Amino acid sequence: MPSFLQITDTHIVADGTLAYGRSDTAAALERAVETINARLPLLGGVECAIVTGDLTDHGSEEEYDRFKAIMSRLQLPYLAIPGNHDLRGPMRVAFAGEDWMPMQGPIQWRRDIGALTVIGLDTLLEGAHYGHLSDAGFAFLDSTLSSLGPRPAVIATHHPWMLSGIDAMDQDNLRNGARLIERLQAHPGPVRMISGHVHRAITGQIGKVTCQIGPAPCHAVHLDHRRQAENALILEPGAVTVYCQPATQPGLLISDLLPVGSFAGPWPFFP
Numbered sequence: 001m002p003s004f005l006q007i008t009d010t011h012i013v014a015d016g017t018l019a020y021g022r023s024d025t026a027a028a029l030e031r032a033v034e035t036i037n038a039r040l041p042l043l044g045g046v047e048c049a050i051v052t053g054d055l056t057d058h059g060s061e062e063e064y065d066r067f068k069a070i071m072s073r074l075q076l077p078y079l080a081i082p083g084n085h086d087l088r089g090p091m092r093v094a095f096a097g098e099d100w101m102p103m104q105g106p107i108q109w110r111r112d113i114g115a116l117t118v119i120g121l122d123t124l125l126e127g128a129h130y131g132h133l134s135d136a137g138f139a140f141l142d143s144t145l146s147s148l149g150p151r152p153a154v155i156a157t158h159h160p161w162m163l164s165g166i167d168a169m170d171q172d173n174l175r176n177g178a179r180l181i182e183r184l185q186a187h188p189g190p191v192r193m194i195s196g197h198v199h200r201a202i203t204g205q206i207g208k209v210t211c212q213i214g215p216a217p218c219h220a221v222h223l224d225h226r227r228q229a230e231n232a233l234i235l236e237p238g239a240v241t242v243y244c245q246p247a248t249q250p251g252l253l254i255s256d257l258l259p260v261g262s263f264a265g266p267w268p269f270f271p
């Protein structure tokens, strides 16, 4: 069944360092790549991975090189959009020549996967942690959506507009996301918005738009819904998200979490 993976917020740092002094993000991505490669033969039809931003922690050339070296072992092609921890210039240089990387302007692209189209949008506003979709981003979204007719669309962004309940993260969401959701509500086909940034698996529904935030392979943001709670990371198990379109229920798009690591089992229920 046609499908794709979402890997998000890998936050790669320079060799010999830990993100925030605590999180070995490179080791987490290495484990994620091994986990995915081991599972691919059981999934079938996985066409690509979509990396929804914060590939690196500081946007340096060295961090992108390290990210690419680890991801070169992934047995899938991948596409990426930037997050608030990325820098457009070094990211463009790192992926120059990839068919999804534009020569200039926002890092945005379209990819058809089975019965749906994924539209990757660039919500990075350099110098800010919150997200902003530029006029060029809206123009790309409008022209791509209008070419789809009723075809299902998946909109990939780093910053979600949907709130997570975590105060500090919600202050840095996609601040002009209301305008984006308005556009998505008007699309004649089904729409899913998939994002990163919060390092947790969160789902919500805004009108006809199903919104999902994917977990990171490395650290999570601490689940704390108290007002003005301290923004904190926690080393909960990492994961990536698997999206599939089962052929026998046309129009259905399911998502499933694949925890990073190896676990005891599987065992037949009734051997």
Ligand SMILES: [Fe+2]
Residues within 6 Å of the ligand: 009, 011, 054, 083, 197, 198, 199
């Ligand atoms: Fe992040």
Ligand SMILES: [Fe+2]
Residues within 6 Å of the ligand: 054, 083, 084, 085, 158, 196, 197, 198
């Ligand atoms: Fe982020």
